Every structure is written in structure tokens, then in C-alpha cells.
Amino acid sequence: MIKKISLALFIFIFTFSCSSEDDNQSDFLSNSSEIIDSVVNDDITLGFDRSAMLVFWADNFIMPAYKKLKDDLSVLKESIASFNEEPLQANFEIVREKWLSAYKTWQHVEMFNIGKAEEIYLSSFMNIYPVNEDRTTSNINSGVYDLENPNNYASQGFPALDYLLFGLGENDAEILEKYQPSDNNYSKYLVSVINKMEAKTNTVSNDWDSYRDTFVVSTENTATSSINKLTNDFIFYFEKGLRTNKFGIPAGVFSTDELPSKVEGYYSKLYSKTLALESLYAVKNFFIGKAFENDALVGDSFQSYLTFLNAKKNDTSLSDLILSKLDTAISSVTELSDDFTSQINTDNNTMLLTFDRIQSVVILLKVDMLQTLNINVDYVDADGD
């Protein structure tokens, strides 16, 4: 008798556990979960509502940010068109202004490297710096280039515009000279670059209309779920896109010497701090769940998730710790010169100190937050103990 029971039990659990091994839940599992769902009242769900968080992320961060970027780029494109018709200083100023506001919006978008953005390598078309000047110049001169070619990633996007708008001469007069007469190779390159940026952004932004519904329900704790991927994207962006690219590389953390020409927004000599701060605010708002361009709207976020999990470290909540370190990093950045290149050239130690402060946030995100959420950083699937 006992043998029969144990055999039945064995077969049941064996089937159950085998099927749960697959990422794609088998019919058996989804059927049984449907039955269970109908039996179990939703009220007794004790877990955090991850789907609500994903909905908030999609509707109040990702989609409005893409929408804003799309609009910004279309305004930038119009300004470029007007400038190309009448290549005057006044029109040029407008292009620069629109470039900056679109670039600032981009700082809110870069971390969402998921779905279409990941598939078409959006960031590669938008923000690879430093600019490959030689290749850009030869593209302009020949007038023949394919911006889809990965070799041209460093010859387009916001950094290439930075070069085209600020880097072509010693002063504005010299730069403007390059765009005379109208519709020359330089003007044409401006158009090609903005067209590519707009097209890529529109592709991603439009895709979100349909992707959203898939995105918000993908709450499982697996390597391919939206929630885990976006969490990893967020941390990866903070470590690589923000810490390493904006601070580490130019300050010479990863090389024997400083590389001050590798800052973001190098040619303007004005905006590297603005862009870095914008990116830090974007990260902070996302962390605390303050909706994009709507500070009054606060929703589910890493902060509320950590609070739900009651993550406390020595009686301080983990999210408070992260926020206080993040604020320290932000105030440290505020102290820097507007132009990081001159900051590095005059006083790199302050730059390195800022890097360390950002790094201390990286540790809290990568080690403490991921441990609390129990999300793996790596996607190597291998057996555990």
C-alpha cells in the first residue's frame, strides 16, 4: 500500500517538477495554474504585485520617454531643415538648443535597452562616443556612406551631431562656414544623421504600442522575463553607460592615462555635466518610481519592491541607503565643472572621487539589491547546489 502511494506521489511530483523546469510552461502546468487560479482567491496573494510595477514602468517611464524623444527628434529635424534652407547663426542656435533637449531626453531612455531597442541596437545608433572624426569626415567628403554599417556607429547619433554643431571649427563663424552654401555635404550629413536617429527611435517607440502588453505580464523570475531583464538593464546602464562611459573612461580609470577627449558632449565644451546629471536624475526617478516628467505621480518601483521585501541593513532600509549614496554621488557631480574635459585636465582627483561615489552605488545595486531581489546578473544557466 505504502509503495503504491509513494509511487503515485513520486510520479505526480516528478511530472510536476519536470515540467516546471522549462521556461515555457507546459500545458500541464498552465492548465493546473488556471484551475488553481479559479480556486484561489486573489485576495490571499501575499507577494509583491510585479505586474503593477511593470505597468507603471511601461506607462509612466518607458513609453512617455520614447514618445518625448520621438517628438524632440522631430523638432530637431525641423530645425535642421530650416537651418539648411537658411544657414544663419540664429537658425544654428536653434538647432543646438533642440539637440541639447533631445540629448537630455535620451538620458532617460538609454537604460531601457529591452525589446525592439535591444533588437535593433538603438543605443549604437544614438550615443556611441567618442566620435570617430576621421570616418565622419570621410563620410561627409565622399557623400557615400551606410549608417547601418556598425563601423559607422561612432559617426552618427548625438555625439556626431555634437561634432557637427560644435566641433567643425575654432569658432561659430568657422563652423557656419562649413554649411555654406546651403545643401552641401555637411548639411546633407546632418540630415542623414537626424533621419537615422528619428527612424530608429520611431521603430522602437511604435513597437512599444504592441510590445507593452507582452512586457507587463512577464513577471517570472527567469533570465528572459521583462522584470529581470529590465532590472539587469538598469544596473548595467548605471555601471557601464553612466559610471564607466561618462566618468571612468575619460578620468583614466580603465587606462594608464586620462582620456579627457572621451567625455560625452566633448565638442560643445559645455554640456558634459548637464548630460551626466540628467542621467543621474533619470536613474534616481526610476529607482523611486517618480513618473517621467511628472514628479507628482509616484508608483511601484525598486524602492517599493525593496520596502515590500523589508530589506534592512543594520536597521537602515536598503533603499534609503541606496538613495543617500545616490544623492552623495549627485552632489559630487554638481561640484564638477560644466565641461568634464577641463575638469579632468585641471583636477582629475575630484573626477576620480566622483567616480568612487558612483561606484559605491554600483555596489549597493549589484550586490545588495540584486541579492535582495534574488535576481541573477548572469544569464548562464547552470545547475546550482
Added chain:
Amino acid sequence: MLLKKINFYFKNTHTDPSGLAVFRILFGLLMLFSLIRFWYKGWIESLYINPTLNFKYYGFEWVESLGSYTYLLFIICAIASLFVALGFKYKFSIIIFFLSFTYIELIDKTTYLNHYYFVSVLSLLMCFLPANKFFSLDNYLDGTSCQKIPKWTVDSIKLLICIVYFYAGLAKINSDWLLKAMPLAIWLPSKYDIPLIGQTFMQLKWVHYLMSWGGMIYDLAIPFLLLNKKTRPFAFIMVIIFHLLTKILFPIGMFPYIMIFSALIFFDSGLQKKILKKISSFLRLFKKNPRKHINIKSVSFIRLHLSPISKIALICFFLFQLLFPFRYVFYPGELFWNEEGYRFSWRVMLVEKKGATDFKITDSISKKYFYVNNRDFLTAFQEKQMSFQPDFILEYAHFLGNHFKGQGHQNIQVFADSYVGLNGRLSQRFIDPKVNLFTKKESFKHKKWVIPLNDEIKGF
């Protein structure tokens, strides 16, 4: 008197050979399946071929990755496990299995799992056992089959399994596990997507405690419950429930099945014979002429010829199994933090540890330095494992030092900027950032450059 008893036990007590035969068959088949599964999942490539460097076990630095020949090694190992299951050229096959499997494990300690170690240890033990004396191809070819085998052969497997369970239970008697329900309190709530229990029980604090205490009691008690005839059926049901529960909750691969099938060894010959009968009748389906009888002469029992060397080897084997897990007492500091004496000790699922470790290469004279991007040299999995284990950090520091020396850098120093979080504690600095790791050598000695955990975990 005692010696006499022991002598008598080894020479004159016998048991039915079905148990060992069943064990051999199941072990062989499970291993075969495990190896195929490993291959199918693409892990041979991602874990053994792709990495540019391999983390070596201390003393086994000579074990090299075979590159794409690793596939060949897996084929050899798989064939050996099939032969073990069939009982074909058993002695040779099990030795080949032990060697090839262990070689695979020695290639890179990144993939260390207690259950791989268990397989190595078990297959080593099986090299000494007459598992092919009954119901095997070897019998068919020899024309003889034994009705009895020495009792100690079956008992030795039982002993090994009991050690594994009991030591795993002892290791759970610590303040993190019992008083904080760590790391289950981190792991279980993240299993929210399991139907029915995920969003309910897995989120409850008392469930975390129940499972921590339950796990500890289970591990300590199950050897005795399996040994006792009265409690055995109950114990086996517990084995099934426990391991399948772990299977559902954690990505632990084949381990649950290995333990479940291994537990069959505790049963009397009645059940074992039934299993063999089932296998016989199953095999008979494939026979063209089922009535033709195979003549295998039955011998009452064999005298197992154990050379004195084998005897000493076996004694040493078990002494090692009993004592080696306790080597941690010779090290100061926190075992879970320093991991000195952590591996090969049946410490299963005891810690949730995560780290972030970066390396600074400095020119000691010009003081110029730069940080290394770990992903230039390590796979994501290796980086993860390296980040919180001191011996990995040291080995990698040496690799980096030599690498940059080879590139022509001078006066190289290697420093680690390392932070680790253990069982939900706030991350803290792990490696002394002022210590040039390039000058430190791996040894069994205490690693003084690991900064002690600023907390105490009490217990085993």
C-alpha cells in the same frame, strides 16, 4: 573482541546481491542521462570550451581543458556509464567513469557543486565494489552469477550516503540558518511564480523558518530513519518529498534524482528483486525467442579478493570522508565568509553570497594604474563565482598580473576592489585593498588579506 567482530563482519557476513545490482543499473543510467542533458543544454561549450582561463583546484593545476576534445571526454564518460549500467567490463568501466568524470570536474572549479563531488566520490567507492556479480552482462559472459556478496559492500554505500546527509544536517546548525532563516528567507519569496504556493506560502516568514528547521532535522534524521527497517518506508517517502520539493524550488539539476535513487540501497532484497524482475520482463520484450533459457551457473558467494592496499585505501577513503569536512576548525574567522574548508564538506545551499570585485593593475614605481574589465577575460558565470571566493580572486589576480606582464607592463602590482554581501547582510569590503595579491601564494594557510566579516555566525 571488537577486532574479532570486525573481522567477522568483513569476512563472514553476506547479503543478497540484488541491491548492489539495482544501484549499479540506476547509477549508470542516471549518469548517462545527466551527461546527455549537460551536452544538450550546451554547457560543455559554455562552461568548458568558451572560457579563456579556467579556475584550478589547488594541487590540480595540471588539469587542462581539452578544448573541443572535451566532447570526446564526455563521450567516453557516457559510454563508461552505460557499461556500468549494463555491468559490462564493470571494473574497467567504473574506473574509466570515475577518472573521466573527475577530470571534467577538475577542469574548472567555477562549476563546483556538491553533487558532482558526490558522484566522483561514489564512483571511486564503486571501483572497489563487486557490483557486477549479479544481473550484469559480465555474468552472462562469464557464465556465473553470485547469490551472495559480502555485506560490507552494500553497507559502504549506505555509510557514504549517511555521511552526506548527516554532515549536511550538521552544517545547517548555525545561527543564520536557524535563527534568521537565511538564506531561505531570500530565496523562497523569489519563487513567486510557482503556481499555488508561490504567491502565498513562499512569502510567509514562518514558512521560511519551518523549511529551515525542517531541512536541518530531515538531514540529521534521515540516515537513521532509512537504516531502521520499521521507519524505512516512511523515510523513503520523506526522501522523495524532500528532494522533489528542492527540485521544484531550486535549479539543482539531477541531484534530487540521484539522492532518491540512491536511497533505494537501504531496502531489503525483496524490493530490489522485484525491480530486477521488472527489468527482466521489460528486456524480455526485445528477445526474439523468449523461451530460450540462458544458462548461468549460480555460485553461492564470492570471496572478494581485496588486496591489503585496497583495504587500506578503503579505510583511508572513509577516514577522509569523516574528517576532511571538519578541516574548517583549523582556520580562524568566519567559514561562510572566508570559505576556508567550505568545499567538499556537504555544505549545501547554506549561503546566498554575491560580490562585485574589480582589479586594479598598478605600476609600483610610476604609481600609474588602471582597472580591468573582468568580462575581457571571464565568462559571466566565472565573474559571478570569482567575485566572492578568495581563492578565485587570488588565482585571477595572478592571471591578470602575468597577462599584463606579458604585454610589457612593468613593476606590476594587482589590487582587488571587492565587496561582498552574505545572507542578506549589507555588503562590506572583502579583500584588503592595500595588499598586492600578485605577491600572495595559494596555500592551505589562512588568507590574511581577506577582511573579516563584521558579524558572527554561530554554529557548525
